[in-house]
Amino acid sequence: MEILQALFFPPEQPGGVSSMIPYVQERFNKAGWPMEMFSLPKRLRGKGQEEVTFNTFDVAQFAGNPIVDKYVQTYRDYIWWTRMRIKRSYDLIHAHHPIAALAMKKLYPETPLVMTIHSSYERELILNGKIQPDGPEHRFLTSIYGELEETVDRLLTVSESFRNYMVPYIQRPDEVKVIANGYDERRFKPISHENAVPQLITVCRLVPAKGLDILLHACADLKQRGFNFVLHIIGDGPIREELEQLAVELELYDDIIFYGYMLHPEEFMPFFDVFVLPSRAEAFGSVFAEAALCWLALVGTDVGGISEQIEDGVNGLLVPPDQPAALADALEKVLSDPTYRYNLARAGWEKAKKAYSLTRVISELKQVYTEACPNTK
Structure with missing residues (x-):
């Protein structure tokens, strides 16, 4: 055929x-x-x-x-x-x-x-x-x-x-x-690593539908709670300048790295700790499965295909969309307890290998x- x-x-x-x-x-x-x-x-x-x-x-x-x-x-x-x-x-x-x-x-x-x-x-x-x-x-x-x-x-x-x-x-x-x-598992190579400061990563087009404004507000909340972290944003789009300005206003700019578009982010992803994307809608959300195969803990919104990939508290954490305080609470859980974060990431990897x-x-x-x-x- x-x-x-x-x-x-x-x-x-x-x-x-x-x-x-x-x-x-x-x-x-x-x-x-x-x-x-x-x-x-x-x-x-x-x-x-x-x-x-x-x-x-x-x-x-x-x-x-x-x-x-x-x-x-x-x-x-x-x-x-x-x-x-x-x-x-x-x-x-x-x-x-x-x-x-x-x-x-x-x-x-x-x-x-x-x-x-x-x-x-x-x-x-x-x-x-x-x-x-x-x-x-x-x-x-x-x-x-x-x-x-x-x-x-x-x-x-x-x-x-x-x-x-x-x-x-x-x-x-x-x-x-x-x-x-x-996904072809050969593309994803989890790497054993220890980051002194937890590393968050998100990968998406920079458009309102992805909810990155919510993520920045949640990160500002985390910073006020005394948590250290670095947020890595891979992707480009029409609201990049707006997001960069919001990072400045929230006093987050030194805690965030904007990379722009990257062709193969899965080669970069295994060096981080948590994948987070507070989308307002997703038909599937391929990047969650990719992050899971890189052995990252997952934090996403309870919408569309994301909620079919993540069982809350088992292989990741789900929060309602458009709620920065709830997102900050979820991120606090994975930032404050490395063992819990590891167990979520392992369960996410096991499900992704089997289901995807x-x-x-x-x-x-x-x-x-x-x-x-x-x-x-």
């Missing part, structure tokens, strides 16, 4: 897809299942002129909205680029973004197409203050779920939480299969692919 993995941007971009798909490709190729990757160049814009229509709703009602128009134009560009670059057929296409899925099915309607929904663009836009709930952009983006359900041959997602999130927007949620992300192994993902994907192409070997 020859398979095409259709991504949105190239796999060097940060995120769960980039953390997994290149390693999935490597495993499938070694097993004799030829697999290629395809994506849209990040700088390609405004090339496509295709007329866009959807089967389940009228896109014309959203015409003139800047966010919708940009989304539709990107869809046109993906079609244009695919026509330009792909000159052969595949037995199956596995898409990892709605635009990739819809474009591929339009161009190759007879090819079985599996689609994994990894995240919610509309929820991210709402949390980042870009759109309003129930506004036109929100209605357009949530309508895409129904379009995908009618268009693709098999719909997957990465957590039970996200499948539940989609329930209002699709007709057959029970048919959506959950395959949690998995790449071998498990490969096995589940082979089953899905075989069901989609029963007559192809």
